[in-house]
Amino acid sequence: MQIPNVAEKWSGEVIVVTIGATKEEGGTRQKVVKVGGASCIPFMDFEGNPGHKPAIAMDVLDTPPEDLPPALLEPFKDVISNPALWAKKCVEEHGADLICVKLDGIHPDKGNKSAEEAVKVVRSILQAVGVPLIIWGCDDPQRDNEVMPKISQATKGERCLLAAATQDNYKNIAANCMADGHNLVTLAPVDVNIQKQVNILVSDIGFPLDRIVMFQTTGALGYGIEYAYSIQERERLAALSGDKFLAMPVLCNVGYESWRSKEAKAPDEEAPGWGRAAERGPLWETITAATLIQSGVDILRMYHPKAVAAIKKHIDALYANGN
Amino acid sequence: MSKENHSYKVHFLPHDREIVVQEGTTVLEAAHEANVYISSICGGMATCGKCKVVVEEGHVESPPTILLSPEELTNNYILACQARVTSNLLISIPPETRIEGGQILLSSEETLGVTAGKIHGLLPGVEYKHDPLVKKIFLELEPPTLDDNLPDYERLKRAIMLKEGISMEALEAGLEILKGLPACLRQNREDRWRITATVAQHGLMQEIIHIELGDTTQAGWGLAVDVGTTTIVTELLNLATGKALDIEATYNSQMKWGEDYIQRIMYAQERNALEDLQKSVIKDINGLLSILLARNHLKSEDIKAITCSGNTAMIHFLLVLDPTLIRKEPYIATANFIPTLKANELGIKIYRHSPLYCLPSVAAYVGGDITGGAMAIGLDQEEVLCLFIDIGTNGEVVLGNKEWMVCCSASAGPSFEGSGVRHGMRASSGAIERLDIAEDLSLSYKIIGNGQPRGICGSGLLDTIAALLRSGAINKSGKLLKGNSPRIRETEEGLEFLIVEAAQSTTGSDMVITQADIQNLIRSKAAIYSAVATLLEAMHLKPSDIQKVYLAGGFGSYLDIRNVITIGMLPEIPTDRIHFVGNSSLAGARLSLLSQEAFARVKDIASKMTYFDLMSNPRYMDEFISANFLPHTNPDEFPSVYQELAAKHPAFR
Numbered sequence: 001m002q003i004p005n006v007a008e009k010w011s012g013e014v015i016v017v018t019i020g021a022t023k024e025e026g027g028t029r030q031k032v033v034k035v036g037g038a039s040c041i042p043f044m045d046f047e048g049n050p051g052h053k054p055a056i057a058m059d060v061l062d063t064p065p066e067d068l069p070p071a072l073l074e075p076f077k078d079v080i081s082n083p084a085l086w087a088k089k090c091v092e093e094h095g096a097d098l099i100c101v102k103l104d105g106i107h108p109d110k111g112n113k114s115a116e117e118a119v120k121v122v123r124s125i126l127q128a129v130g131v132p133l134i135i136w137g138c139d140d141p142q143r144d145n146e147v148m149p150k151i152s153q154a155t156k157g158e159r160c161l162l163a164a165a166t167q168d169n170y171k172n173i174a175a176n177c178m179a180d181g182h183n184l185v186t187l188a189p190v191d192v193n194i195q196k197q198v199n200i201l202v203s204d205i206g207f208p209l210d211r212i213v214m215f216q217t218t219g220a221l222g223y224g225i226e227y228a229y230s231i232q233e234r235e236r237l238a239a240l241s242g243d244k245f246l247a248m249p250v251l252c253n254v255g256y257e258s259w260r261s262k263e264a265k266a267p268d269e270e271a272p273g274w275g276r277a278a279e280r281g282p283l284w285e286t287i288t289a290a291t292l293i294q295s296g297v298d299i300l301r302m303y304h305p306k307a308v309a310a311i312k313k314h315i316d317a318l319y320a321n322g323n
Numbered sequence: 324m325s326k327e328n329h330s331y332k333v334h335f336l337p338h339d340r341e342i343v344v345q346e347g348t349t350v351l352e353a354a355h356e357a358n359v360y361i362s363s364i365c366g367g368m369a370t371c372g373k374c375k376v377v378v379e380e381g382h383v384e385s386p387p388t389i390l391l392s393p394e395e396l397t398n399n400y401i402l403a404c405q406a407r408v409t410s411n412l413l414i415s416i417p418p419e420t421r422i423e424g425g426q427i428l429l430s431s432e433e434t435l436g437v438t439a440g441k442i443h444g445l446l447p448g449v450e451y452k453h454d455p456l457v458k459k460i461f462l463e464l465e466p467p468t469l470d471d472n473l474p475d476y477e478r479l480k481r482a483i484m485l486k487e488g489i490s491m492e493a494l495e496a497g498l499e500i501l502k503g504l505p506a507c508l509r510q511n512r513e514d515r516w517r518i519t520a521t522v523a524q525h526g527l528m529q530e531i532i533h534i535e536l537g538d539t540t541q542a543g544w545g546l547a548v549d550v551g552t553t554t555i556v557t558e559l560l561n562l563a564t565g566k567a568l569d570i571e572a573t574y575n576s577q578m579k580w581g582e583d584y585i586q587r588i589m590y591a592q593e594r595n596a597l598e599d600l601q602k603s604v605i606k607d608i609n610g611l612l613s614i615l616l617a618r619n620h621l622k623s624e625d626i627k628a629i630t631c632s633g634n635t636a637m638i639h640f641l642l643v644l645d646p647t648l649i650r651k652e653p654y655i656a657t658a659n660f661i662p663t664l665k666a667n668e669l670g671i672k673i674y675r676h677s678p679l680y681c682l683p684s685v686a687a688y689v690g691g692d693i694t695g696g697a698m699a700i701g702l703d704q705e706e707v708l709c710l711f712i713d714i715g716t717n718g719e720v721v722l723g724n725k726e727w728m729v730c731c732s733a734s735a736g737p738s739f740e741g742s743g744v745r746h747g748m749r750a751s752s753g754a755i756e757r758l759d760i761a762e763d764l765s766l767s768y769k770i771i772g773n774g775q776p777r778g779i780c781g782s783g784l785l786d787t788i789a790a791l792l793r794s795g796a797i798n799k800s801g802k803l804l805k806g807n808s809p810r811i812r813e814t815e816e817g818l819e820f821l822i823v824e825a826a827q828s829t830t831g832s833d834m835v836i837t838q839a840d841i842q843n844l845i846r847s848k849a850a851i852y853s854a855v856a857t858l859l860e861a862m863h864l865k866p867s868d869i870q871k872v873y874l875a876g877g878f879g880s881y882l883d884i885r886n887v888i889t890i891g892m893l894p895e896i897p898t899d900r901i902h903f904v905g906n907s908s909l910a911g912a913r914l915s916l917l918s919q920e921a922f923a924r925v926k927d928i929a930s931k932m933t934y935f936d937l938m939s940n941p942r943y944m945d946e947f948i949s950a951n952f953l954p955h956t957n958p959d960e961f962p963s964v965y966q967e968l969a970a971k972h973p974a975f976r
Binding site for chain 1: 798799800802945948949951952956957958973974
């Protein structure tokens with residue numbers, strides 16, 4: 001008996017976004033990272049092209065974080081006050097595809113650092129590593145509007161990924177990214193319709209669709225992962241069905257969200273029955289990432305080297321195509 | 324003497340009415356007592372800022388408020404709901420705060436009256452037999468003789484039977500009629516007893532509610548009432564000619580207890596305040612009634628019948644029926660078909676035996692305003708697939724034809740009725756009813772009646788959103804784009820768009836549409852669109868399957884159909900299929916009053932319509948968010964809007 005071929009035929013595919021620019025392209029990166037390109041549901045590669053492998057961006061903070069759980073501080077304790085060395089360690093020792101510079105320090109409540117200081121940090125990281133950068137504001141609209149244009153200008157030509165444009169605050173950052181040749185993260189908290197609306201608004205001012213990465217906010221394991229999962233799954237299905245305003249690659253903030261959960265950060269003495277904190281935290285991050293990958297994710301922002309190693313192995317296995 | 328015993332005179336201008344109130348009474352309460360109507364939407368919660376009045380003489384105790392500008396404060400403006408009387412006062416009520424009536428124009432079908440024994444619905448060909456629920460019958464009775472010794476009551480019933488064909492068994496009367504009958508009949512000094520009996524339908528029975536000497540058949544009046552969540556409209560009708568004589572409307576005073584009826588139900592339940600809500604709506608109706616009576620030189624006894632159409636919750640409030648079960652699963656009303664009641668029992672000041680008829684509901688969230696509207700447009704007789712939408716505080720949608728009808732209800736909010744919008748108002752004199760912005764960004768508008776604008780009504784607001792979008796003053800999220808128009812300016816509360824400068828408006832201050840107004844209007848249109856989309860999807864139909872669309876609502880006499888689609892309130896349907904029918908709820912009440920056939924048809928429609936619950940439908944919220952965009956999050960669904968706007972605006976290319 002012949003088994004019928006039940007493979008789905010999809011009419012659309014995820015747009016390929018290129019992050020980083022080499023010397024030839026006007027930047028200083030040693031390599032670029034391409035994300036997107038899938039024309040099938042994740043890992044159903046008999047239906048189409050699975051696209052580029054999900055890339056892993058490791059977070060580096062511009063200002064030393066105060067309350068990191070010990071298990072998370074441990075691998076970075078020697079570099080925690082030096083973002084450039086921190087980034088270098090992430091790339092050289094832990095194999096990060098991208099560095100995500102999180103500019104927490106510019107937030108009014110977390111130091112209110114000047115744009116010049118932020119630019120200095122970003123420049124030092126650009127010099128220290130050869131991978132492309134994601135540069136993320138502090139999520140305070142006013143401060144972001146002051147600082148992000150300066151960051152954009154200072155990194156002109158590097159084709160970074162800047163974050164984030166929202167429905168209420170998109171023009172400033174989008175206009176700067178457009179002028180300086182960067183990619184842009186569009187953010188809509190857990191709502192596929194609003195995500196699409198932000199993408200339309202950004203494209204209305206002339207921003208090219210192939211320079212957008214979508215971010216729905218992320219829920220960690222046990223903290224709303226199902227919401228993030230189903231929204232991302234809907235976005236991927238919309239992209240494959242030909243909706244060009246939802247066809248951009250998707251980013252997840254796995255590290256920060258996972259390590260906010262008490263299951264990840266509770267020290268051994270507080271939760272002796274939960275297993276060793278040094279293992280538990282990275283596991284929580286790993287499982288969050290592994291689950292979300294299944295919904296269709298192109299960039300994972302992560303924290304812990306052990307989780308990064310596990311997920312890299314996992315991705316390689318998924319993309320080994322049966323070998 | 325204790326302090327509470329101080330009382331002061333409050334004199335209101337331009338009404339020139341005076342009232343004596345206790346110290347500490349608010350100016351708003353004083354105005355209500357003096358029957359001076361002051362615009363107030365929040366009903367004394369100090370949130371709407373509509374009740375601005377000017378203290379000309381005297382002083383009040385008034386807490387600080389951000390709702391008055393520094394300029395207004397120096398000109399002695401106060402909020403009537405917050406200011407307490409502490410001396411004799413002379414208060415003048417500025418034009419924008421006055422609720423002025425009598426300025427809604429009657430439409431041609433309303434004033435047409437009976438032709439060839441028929442009254443007319445809202446569309447050509449929709450006609451019902453003129454046969455009022457309450458009618459006056461002129462009778463000439465033979466006085467009794469020894470040969471014909473039938474008693475007076477039976478004699479009366481026999482005469483009615485002979486004249487109208489109503490069987491004697493179906494006729495009833497109350498004690499008061501019986502008691503007065505012999506004397507009334509014998510006032511006749513002639514050989515025959517000439518009297519007029521007023522007979523009211525009462526279920527399957529007919530009740531004799533009034534008898535009087537002589538032929539007064541032309542002197543019988545009735546009242547049709549649209550009891551809306553935001554607006555109450557009353558229409559005075561001559562029962563014999565079928566003509567509408569006058570119309571009057573007001574905002575529903577229950578708004579002080581919440582913008583939508585769910586909030587009001589919660590308030591009634593939590594505060595045990597159902598009776599307060601009922602008294603409030605009765606007071607509104609009586610207030611409108613007294614204006615209509617005075618203007619038309621009639622007495623309250625002259626009104627012999629009243630029909631009410633309204634959503635299920637409003638009818639519950641009107642009748643003091645417990646509304647709490649309406650909002651709890653499985654959403655059960657006390658009754659869909661309300662029996663014939665006495666208006667008098669409810670406190671409505673008309674002839675004491677006059678009946679009150681309520682148009683029947685379909686479900687907890689689809690009421691007599693919709694069944695009546697469907698009857699008025701003859702939806703149940705249509706061959707082709709029709710969509711009927713009533714845009715009110717609730718947007719109700721009916722889909723169907725003579726074979727089947729499904730309906731649903733979505734909470735749209737009162738913004739298209741002019742409430743919840745800074746310079747919004749009802750469609751009455753002085754309202755901007757249409758508006759356009761030309762290529763050169765110059766703005767033009769048309770006002771209902773003559774004179775200078777007082778505010779913007781629903782159709783004008785709808786035009787405003789479309790014009791702002793077309794001219795690029797707002798983006799597809801509805802956000803005002805500073806720099807895209809010289810009329811956009813920044814205030815402490817955010818951006819706003821200048822529509823009329825102070826010098827050109829009666830209010831003496833700039834008329835604007837604010838960012839918050841625009842957002843409210845977009846939410847309202849999104850609620851309507853998503854109700855339509857969800858209902859279509861549930862029936863596996865596409866917008867293109869709809870052959871006729873009937874849009875109803877208190878927009879006044881005009882609605883730009885193209886703009887309804889441009890802003891994405893309706894899916895793209897060829898505009899020649901879309902018809903604006905005005906206030907169909909009121910038409911339902913009017914036709915029912917004038918035609919027993921029409922009233923029977925409403926009942927038939929109510930029993931045939933299938934209710935579709937949006938609240939339990941997960942698609943609805945999704946549709947709603949995607950409709951919260953101009954025209955819609957899916958551009959593919961609005962190709963002609965994109966095509967039209969592309970010429971004017973790069974964002975649509």
